[in-house]
Amino acid sequence: MTIESNETLVGGPEAAARVLVVGAGAIGGFYGSLLARQGWPVSVVCRSEAALVSERGFAIHSDTLGKWRFRPAATATHVTALEEAPDYLLLTTKVLAGEDRAELIRPAVGPRTVIVLLENGVDIEAPFAAAFPDHELISALAFVCVSRTAPGHIHHQAYGGLTLGNYPTGISGAVRRLAAAFRAAGMPVESCDAIVTARWRKAVWNAAFNPASVLAGCIDTGRLMADDAAVRTIRRAMVEVCEVAAAAGHPLPPQTVDAMLENTRRMPPYLTSMTLDALHGRPLEREAILGAILDRARSAGVPAPTLETFDALLRVRTAN
Amino acid sequence: MTIESNETLVGGPEAAARVLVVGAGAIGGFYGSLLARQGWPVSVVCRSEAALVSERGFAIHSDTLGKWRFRPAATATHVTALEEAPDYLLLTTKVLAGEDRAELIRPAVGPRTVIVLLENGVDIEAPFAAAFPDHELISALAFVCVSRTAPGHIHHQAYGGLTLGNYPTGISGAVRRLAAAFRAAGMPVESCDAIVTARWRKAVWNAAFNPASVLAGCIDTGRLMADDAAVRTIRRAMVEVCEVAAAAGHPLPPQTVDAMLENTRRMPPYLTSMTLDALHGRPLEREAILGAILDRARSAGVPAPTLETFDALLRVRTAN
Missing domain, CATH: 1.10.1040.10 (N-(1-d-carboxylethyl)-l-norvaline Dehydrogenase; domain 2)
Incomplete structure (x- = not known):
């Protein structure tokens, strides 16, 4: 297993990528807010509190990084096609039995959208690889204590490290670019060429x-x-x-x-x-x-x- | 394994045995009351509700046998020597870690008292065999739905069968006598020469x-x-x-x-x-x-x- 870490790419505004976070609860809202802080346009889909988030954004309270407000570029209650397809679609829903999450995201997946699965569990990638055989897939693991304390309020208590890699193997330019953005936002990130392991x-x-x-x-x-x-x-x-x-x-x-x-x-x-x-x-x-x-x-x-x-x-x- | 069942001895008043129930909760109160119904003098030790039981006895409500009141011959909060040592000491306390139940009953055990263990679990008899090497030991299993519904109130919902046998093996006259009394009170009883099994x-x-x-x-x-x-x-x-x-x-x-x-x-x-x-x-x-x-x-x-x-x-x- 090759692990790359502690490298930093310089990410100016010209490097900004368009992001859609699907399932913006504690994890999605927090990691989405880190990319937004780097100047990336980040939109969100969150079922229950879209109206509140649309109006006021997320109030992020991090015990390590301070407080800030994350105002998504756009907020929706359901996944629909955006005017411009996202460069990264970051899926952070809970993994529950009986939900077809590949079909859930399909409306927003453009021809060049990289799908990022930031979720618990093993063997979660195969349905996405089957549903989107021509798309790049990134599998991601978060080691973080973060929780939703009230509607629109997210409390980041500790940690926050990410491990990123392509599914089934490899470390692409898209992985490095995403890793660099999270690293620039203050999170320890490892790129890993054996993400399934x-x-x-x-x-x-x-x-x-x-x-x-x-x-x-x-x-x-x-x-x-x-x-x-x-x-x-x-x-x-x-x-x-x-x-x-x-x-x-x-x-x-x-x-x-x-x-x-x-x-x-x-x-x-x-x-x-x-x-x-x-x-x-x-x-x-x-x-x-x-x-x-x-x-x-x-x-x-x-x-x-x-x-x-x-x-x-x-x-x-x-x-x- | 030899199992004797469906035999009935005729038990007149001359066959009455003196019984002490230690730990008269739902199980002890219920089975003690069955022996009392056969005319046996049954005393009880019950920690928390001795005053109530001493005054009013136990109200027994059985879905299969009807209702009756069980007034113990004597009621105490602790095990002490009785004027006449019991023929049977029926131990029906819960089996919890760290309690020396053999020492608990010692004050009431006379030279000819048969100790009856009516409790859950395996390997519960050895401490009693070690503490009372010269006493006959009966090990007993109850298959019964019975619960304490209020202080002094016992509800017998269903079943009630007993399996009795000497520890470590055998079926003595004392086992047969006790089995006959429970059988006469309406309970199915098996005597078993391999009670440990x-x-x-x-x-x-x-x-x-x-x-x-x-x-x-x-x-x-x-x-x-x-x-x-x-x-x-x-x-x-x-x-x-x-x-x-x-x-x-x-x-x-x-x-x-x-x-x-x-x-x-x-x-x-x-x-x-x-x-x-x-x-x-x-x-x-x-x-x-x-x-x-x-x-x-x-x-x-x-x-x-x-x-x-x-x-x-x-x-x-x-x-x-």
Whole structure:
């Protein structure tokens, strides 16, 4: 895996790219606002609060970067064709079962639009590659604590790093240009020529900590790490993800699990995104975080009893 | 395994035995009241509502046997020596971690007192056998829906069958006498010469359905059985218990798991005792229902990832 980081391109106004953010919640609003701060024209699609955002923009409060207001170039409640097709279409919707997100974005995808998937989960890219075989696809991972605190209000608490790469592999000029813009806005960015492997790596943490934190009573990572039995179960779940990843052609270094557990132990206590969703009564990203891994496990014949237990308990819990 | 059932001894007043129920909650109050109905002098120890019970007795409302009042021969808040030691000491406390239940009952155990353990879990008898090496020990399993609806009020909804046998094996005259009294009171009773195996058999259901029902959101068995992924996880947990039971010297018939699942599917939706405890904010019997099985699994080197996952999630949940 080649990782490029800490490089900066000079991005003057002549380098500005046209961006459409689809699903401008906390993640989309925050990362969209960073590009807007670099002078890029950024439009947004946000279902529920378009009127408010259109009138007042987003109020961004970042604990590391300060406060600013992000006024999108245009705001819409649904994806429609823009006068000028975007250079980048940044998709930041939740990944929920039963939604055809490729068809959702089709009206706004121009002939040269690069599609950027900034979402959780593994195996999320294939439907877009199939629906847009002639388009460049960028897959992106965010490591960020950001939340929507009120309509039009976004609170960036910590982190913000991105990992970007082409799907299925590679680092194109479009990846470098986007990375440079985020870097110029103050975010650490890695370009990665094996983004699918990076996605599996992130899934190791996500598929263990998100379900465990919800099922143990919507608690933070600190409380989980304080219980030896919980750590053993989380470790077993992480090892299961590594085994599925290896079977899917993405072996991870053997020290991955221990390093992640050690990092988590050193991190301040953290509420996972799934716990935040559960606490707020929002749908859980069970399908993105566990479903695709379990599909792979089953098709590869890799046992994953801990992940299956998490998935089953969350399914029933969600059905109530 | 030899099972004796459907036999009835004639029990006149001359056959009355003196009974002390320690931990007279729903189970203890109900089964104590059945013996009292047969004319046996039954005293009780109940921590929280002794004054009320002493004054008014227990109001028993059984959907199958009608209503009656159970006035104990004596009522106490703590176990103390009685003027005449009981023939049977029936222990029906919850099995929670860190309590020395053998020492709890010692003051009331006379030289000929038979100790009857009517409690959940596996491997619960050994501490009593060690503490009372010269006493006869009966181990008992109840299959009953009974709950405490208010102080001094007990509601018997359904079932009520008992399985009784000596620990570690055998069916003594004291077992037969007790079985006959419960049978005369209207309960189906089996005497079993391999009660430890019967206890493992019951644990197959308990260790799967109790934790799953709580962790999936305190739901009933009907909702669990309606989800294929949940049934797969429950089946895996049951198979793990069977594997631990076999390693502990108590192999169960191969059709055990399927038969239990089929029975559960046919039963009306049922709230497990652990779900009822969770809904009422009472301590969970995690240690009795899972802890002893996992100790056995570890010492025998039998993998039990599903049970370990249940246990870890419940531990953290309970610690909150």
